[in-house]
Amino acid sequence: MMIAGAVVPSATAASVPGWLSTKGSTIVTASGSPHVIKATAWFGMETSTCAPHGLWSISLDEGLDAIAAMGFNTIRLPFSNECLAAKSSNSINAAVNPGLVSLSPLKLMDTVIARAKAHGLSVILDRHRPDSGGQSELWYTSQYSEKRWIDDWKMLAARYKNEPAVIGADLHNEPHGPACWNCGDASRDWRAAATRAGNAVLSVNPKLLIIVEGVENQGDGTATWWGGGLKDVRSAPVTLSVKNRVVYSPHDYPATVHQQPWFSAPNYPDNLEGIWDANWGYLVRQNIAPVLLGEFGTKLETESDRAWLKTLVAYLAKTKMSYAYWSFNPNSGDTGGLVTDDWRTWQTAKLAALRPILTPSPASTPKPTSTPKPTVTPKPTSTPKPTATPKPTATPKPTVTPKPTSTPKPTATPKPTATPKPTSSPQPPASASPRPARITASWLPQSAWGEGYVAEVEVTATGPVSRWQVSFEAPGTTSVSNAWGMSCRLSGTTVTCQSADWASTLAPGQTVRVGLQAVATKAPSSPKLSVAAS
Numbered sequence: 001m002m003i004a005g006a007v008v009p010s011a012t013a014a015s016v017p018g019w020l021s022t023k024g025s026t027i028v029t030a031s032g033s034p035h036v037i038k039a040t041a042w043f044g045m046e047t048s049t050c051a052p053h054g055l056w057s058i059s060l061d062e063g064l065d066a067i068a069a070m071g072f073n074t075i076r077l078p079f080s081n082e083c084l085a086a087k088s089s090n091s092i093n094a095a096v097n098p099g100l101v102s103l104s105p106l107k108l109m110d111t112v113i114a115r116a117k118a119h120g121l122s123v124i125l126d127r128h129r130p131d132s133g134g135q136s137e138l139w140y141t142s143q144y145s146e147k148r149w150i151d152d153w154k155m156l157a158a159r160y161k162n163e164p165a166v167i168g169a170d171l172h173n174e175p176h177g178p179a180c181w182n183c184g185d186a187s188r189d190w191r192a193a194a195t196r197a198g199n200a201v202l203s204v205n206p207k208l209l210i211i212v213e214g215v216e217n218q219g220d221g222t223a224t225w226w227g228g229g230l231k232d233v234r235s236a237p238v239t240l241s242v243k244n245r246v247v248y249s250p251h252d253y254p255a256t257v258h259q260q261p262w263f264s265a266p267n268y269p270d271n272l273e274g275i276w277d278a279n280w281g282y283l284v285r286q287n288i289a290p291v292l293l294g295e296f297g298t299k300l301e302t303e304s305d306r307a308w309l310k311t312l313v314a315y316l317a318k319t320k321m322s323y324a325y326w327s328f329n330p331n332s333g334d335t336g337g338l339v340t341d342d343w344r345t346w347q348t349a350k351l352a353a354l355r356p357i358l359t360p361s362p363a364s365t366p367k368p369t370s371t372p373k374p375t376v377t378p379k380p381t382s383t384p385k386p387t388a389t390p391k392p393t394a395t396p397k398p399t400v401t402p403k404p405t406s407t408p409k410p411t412a413t414p415k416p417t418a419t420p421k422p423t424s425s426p427q428p429p430a431s432a433s434p435r436p437a438r439i440t441a442s443w444l445p446q447s448a449w450g451e452g453y454v455a456e457v458e459v460t461a462t463g464p465v466s467r468w469q470v471s472f473e474a475p476g477t478t479s480v481s482n483a484w485g486m487s488c489r490l491s492g493t494t495v496t497c498q499s500a501d502w503a504s505t506l507a508p509g510q511t512v513r514v515g516l517q518a519v520a521t522k523a524p525s526s527p528k529l530s531v532a533a534s
Contacts, residue, residue: 025288038357050088135226139193166208170211181229194238209247212246213251251293253334441458460509460511468532482516
């Protein structure tokens with residue numbers, strides 16, 4: 001499918017490897033050649049936009065062209081079941097992406113896959129969330145049943161059965177909290193559920209890789225990141241009806257995402273390799289099964305994070321493991337992205353740190369350009385919301401990645417998409433008396449056009465914070481259509497945002513970046529932020 005204004009890949013663009021399988025701990029092509037999946041996530045199709053984020057600033061082809069030029073060969077594409085059923089997406093700049101505005105999310109997914117293939121990129125489909133509100137602990141919720149989860153996977157397997165650019169199904173993002181491995185309780189046994197879903201997918205397309213994440217709480221009582229624990233695979237592997245299809249996929253993050261105990265050990269970062277080996281690396285070291293490190297990322301702003309990333313990259317290079325970096329998007333609250341807020345300028349320090357495991361295009365050079373101002377933008381349309389406990393609409397991990405209050409990791413949306421994540425801290429009524437200001441906040445405009453804007457707020461705690469609030473005057477704003485790390489409401493010309501999910505509880509000195517998307521005739525340029533915290 002050709003898109004007006006598309007960046008057409010050069011004739012030398014790499015071709016996709018086609019269907020893959022496993023042999024011991026190696027992923028192989030149809031000819032038996034070893035293949036390392038080098039992916040990055042481009043999130044958004046799991047949020048209320050039901051579209052990859054940033055299409056308000058850049059074209060789809062611009063983003064894919066950058067990802068390929070950076071040296072990646074695969075996209076991890078998060079989605080929600082809610083978006084699969086939606087009739088329309090939103091927040092796509094019609095002037096930059098005219099061919100995408102009228103597409104349903106499913107047809108938009110078709111186009112993302114087709115254009116990724118044209119750039120030599122394979123695609124892993126990642127069922128990131130049941131709905132756009134936030135990450136779920138288990139693979140089902142009261143609104144989205146296990147049957148719905150499996151039926152949607154079978155639908156996608158059938159839809160792309162003849163498309164070898166779609167190489168894998170990441171069954172569910174970051175099982176955590178009560179999720180267990182081989183505990184025998186059908187309501188929370190993730191290994192058993194992954195077996196059921198994996199067999200269902202393979203019954204439709206037996207050529208797909210089935211990507212199975214770990215759990216937070218392991219059988220020996222130890223805890224790690226959400227989706228990060230695979231110790232129990234040794235005694236209880238996932239065995240599917242089609243052989244050589246299972247790839248295990250942990251997630252791992254640095255201390256700025258959550259202060260795990262190993263970050264303060266006296267032998268840090270030398271202790272990391274042993275921790276990774278124990279939780280999931282042994283699968284490759286002992287030639288049991290392939291591992292795809294499904295999420296890892298950092299803003300790379302602290303010495304601890306830099307040591308973590310350097311050690312992890314060396315580990316991935318040494319073991320030849322596949323991986324998916326979180327994220328291409330700059331609007332991941334915990335990790336930032338591979339491009340800056342203009343969606344065009346490359347994060348060269350991060351890419352330099354990843355260079356040992358990337359295969360960049362020889363001609364690739366980052367070219368910063370100004371963000372175009374769209375003249376027309378489709379009006380956001382609502383997507384069905386679950387009737388369960390209301391949750392703030394957040395970007396992933398925070399995929400982005402929410403922060404745990406115990407030992408878990410965040411996601412969202414990266415990563416964020418944390419630990420058993422609270423759905424939302426109780427919020428005080430708007431009329432509550434002012435709370436002591438234990439935070440500072442800065443306004444970070446991201447993009448603006450004739451009918452709306454996207455902005456982020458950087459919040460830093462000056463003391464321990466269990467909840468916080470930011471408000472500002474925004475004349476011309478008619479509604480807040482999306483928010484991540486907070487929930488926002490409009491009263492008159494005042495927007496008031498309460499902390500939510502992964503960004504609620506802050507330690508002294510901790511900084512988070514949250515954001516919102518609004519429908520408006522004009523964007524606030526530098527509003528005065530009123531803050532309160534408790």
